[in-house]
Amino acid sequence: MATFGSLALVLALALAAYNLFAGTIALRLLATGHPARISPERLADTARRAGIAGFYAVTAAAFALVWSVFTNDFSITYILEHSNRALPAAYKFAALWSGQEGSLLLWAWLLGTYGFVLRLMHKTDVKLYAYAGTILAGIQVFFLAVLNFAAPPFSLFRGAIPPDGNGLNPLLQYPEMVIHPPMLYLGYVGFSVPFAFALGALMMRYPGEKWIRITRSWTMVTWLFLTVGIFLGMHWAYAVLGWGGYWGWDPVENASFMPWLTGTAFLHSVMMQEKKGMMKSWNVWLIFSTFLLTMLGTLLTRAGLVSSVHAFAQSSIGSWFVTFMCIVAAVCIFTYVLQRSHLKTEHQLESLVSRESSFLFNNLVLLTACFVILWGTLFPILSEYVQGTKVTVGAPWYNKVAVPVGLFLLFLTGVGPLLPWRATSLRSIRRNFVIPVIALWAMVVVCLVAGVRPWTDGAFDAGNFYALVAFALAAGVLTAILSEFLRGAGVISRQTHRNILSATWLLTRRNTRRYGGYIVHIGVVVIVIGLAGAAFNRNQEQELALHDKLVIGPYSLEQVGATQDTNPNYDSDYALLDVYKNGKKLFQMAPEKRVYAASGQPQTMVAIHSLPTWDLYVVYEGTNPGTGQPIIKAFLNPLVSWIWAGLVIIVFGTLVALVPNLSSATAAPRVAARSTVPEPVLKGGD
């Protein structure tokens, strides 16, 4: 199977290379109109077909690796290092992306899949798709070259083959890890598609904004995958790492967050291009940057540039990624300089206080947030270069620098939808802002009364202050969004005599993108409320003898015994804790400690009792070697479940935004009016 997999990878590389070179020659011939022995259209079609065949070849390679995991083929070094016989089937599948080589193969396979779908849909716009397909082939050549020459997943183990493998890292043996990395990769890799369309459209001086409408769904789906991937990672960190938090500002976490921020900025600013023909250069650079940031994230994870709990071991592929990023940046800059006259804006801003300028400020703050995270991630390297000593840029720095930027962004989330396009009158501001501002200040009063005050024991408390601001802004933003729904629904209700719920449903169906977007904003507000709860986290660590009690918040945890379990993969120790509130027993919690057979590594499995108000989060930290008693650490984390609820709302809102509008009567003339490109023909002239 190793030979089959290796051959499949070589074949995939050859096909991707053919796709790239034949596609480039065909598009060049079409652009210049030079006569050639072969028809450029036919050459371009052979390139497209090579791309499709390349997908099958990469799929075969991925299948070979998965097959080898399931058949315990420990003659392959990768399988030996990342699997073992007793590993459950779901985690054997996860072994595909648990190491350097396998995860690169997953990347190549996902890129091949995206490319496959794109090439099948080429009739939408043959020429634009030919450009995009060729650019994707260029990216695929890079990944397949790395897989063939720098990080081969099918390299054979030298020496006597051990009877069993080293097993999967215990941290990765958790349900989220079966789905978190593929989601994240779907997001990372997916941004290659809008990047390829943007670069292709710029290369061919594509008229109009149709390429944006073609890529809209791709971009939104990709963004959704990345969002879900990031939050699954947060949930994994929360449930597995056992420190009571979900985001540690680790460089690898940051690496996934940066393209999310620029991708979010792109999703907003691209509306300006669609509706107003503005910010064309900005949008092109946003998507270029997003793609480059996905590459930077991959580089940070794999090259050992920064220390991280997530990062793969240091390897030689860092130089490959740096070279590739330099080539991509050079191609982007060259194309932009050559074609920038094509990106002239059609309109300018007419007012500093308008929907357009709110998009501009929203983009500015999103990019500042991205800069903050990039700066924090790379500052240790810069510091070492400048002053010879490395420094740590950890959570305290991010909390002081990134949180204010995030709150400013939340403020804009509320303000933006209330501003009309073009210009805003004072009367309009008064009318639209009065209720949200009242809600905001009412929340300030409620919080102060409830004890959320920006000082503790007389001293200023930054955490409480930020929480207060976050709750107040959340109230204002939520009111602003809901008033938007009610305003529109009220008009429909009056016109059609429907009740307000039915009118809201119809309103959303008529402009799914806009109102789906608002639902996403509601999700963001709910998440911010959940994040703000972290200011009030409490924890208590205690060694518990039998019937000893640990008190945290309103709960009392009594140690009532311990139990053990074993299976071929790991041995477990459980501490059994009865949870009381007001003297009444509510339930039992059983935090677990595992020791994995293959690696001998210990791992905690947290017990979580989740409520809308807070999570009771209990960790079995181990036993005191002197007394043999379990050491229990309990956390009371307010509002954490709001974070996961917010994600569900975001997913729902994005899906709503992806649904076509209800009224085809209004959609059809719009497309007809904007479509200026004859299709589907592959012709020259650009």
Place this chain on the structure above:
Amino acid sequence: MGAFRSPGIWMKTAQAAVLAVCMCFTLGASDASTRFDRLSHRLMCTCGCAQLLGECDHYGCPDRGQEAQELNAGIAAGSADQEIFDSFVARYGATVLAAPTTHGFDLVAWIAPFLVLAAGLLGTVLLVRRWKTNPAVAQTAAAASDPAAIDPAAKALREQIRRETDFDGGAGL
């Protein structure tokens, strides 16, 4: 009542008020466990787990216990925060601090993000103002508002955009 008119009494009252306010702001600051919690979240565990000392929880950590002991000793000895940090840096190196300091080159880490945000905001405001005052833009806007200069398809499109985006027309209707 007459006594309250005396400047000495006013001075004493003011001093007492200032003292009371100062006490309010320093209440709890000397509490050892609160201080340990606060300082341990400004120091890193040095075992390589990349976690804050106050959050490091992995089983069998070789360094957490030793660092926590040193921190407790520093607090018990009444050392100032900076003295404790200095002793940690001397022993473990600068990477033991969870955030850059606020002097020397480290200060750049703190100010650069806010400078970038301020420059961005200023640049955006200036850009919008320039666009507003640019005669070419005014002409574009004038041409855009001239119904005769717009072809019917574009006009229909504009109307639709206005319908879908204008508040007064009802959102999305």
